[in-house]
Amino acid sequence: MIKLIKTEQQHEQAMQRLLELAELDLETNRDAADEFELLSVLVDHYESQCTEVHQADPIEIIRFYMEQHNLTHKDMQPYLGSKGTVSKILNYKAPLTLSKIWKLNEELGIPVEILAQKYQIQQKDIKETILETFHKAFELVSSQKNYQFTTVKI
16 A cells, blocks of 8 residues: 655665566556556655755855865955955855856856845944944045044944
8 A cells, every 4th residue: 555655764764665667567557557656756755845945045055165265364365355355255145246157157167046145235334334434434524635634432
């Protein structure tokens, strides 16, 4: 009697039986052909239910590529930009741009379909954004004129 496959052991038994049936002449043996077809459907159903597929995001793929090819952050600069930009991208703080995606594809062979997938960018909190804006304004003004500033605590 054929039943739903619910365990790995049952899956292995079904696969073994499929191999046995495949060696028979299924064109002339209708019962064996029916069993083969039914077992194939059950195995397919079990595998689709039990096989968990992890969908890696583009950054995980880039990191994996780097690991496999012993590449450092510095090695990625020709493809992703400055040291700071590489760090931001690999730490989910900046998105991959289309030009960077194309460059990674053309130079490293990473498929565009993988690199163009959506992934979550870490958003800065408001305090970090304000401090960054103050620092940029300070640098801009202080480089142009000789001003004195006091420290502001947020």
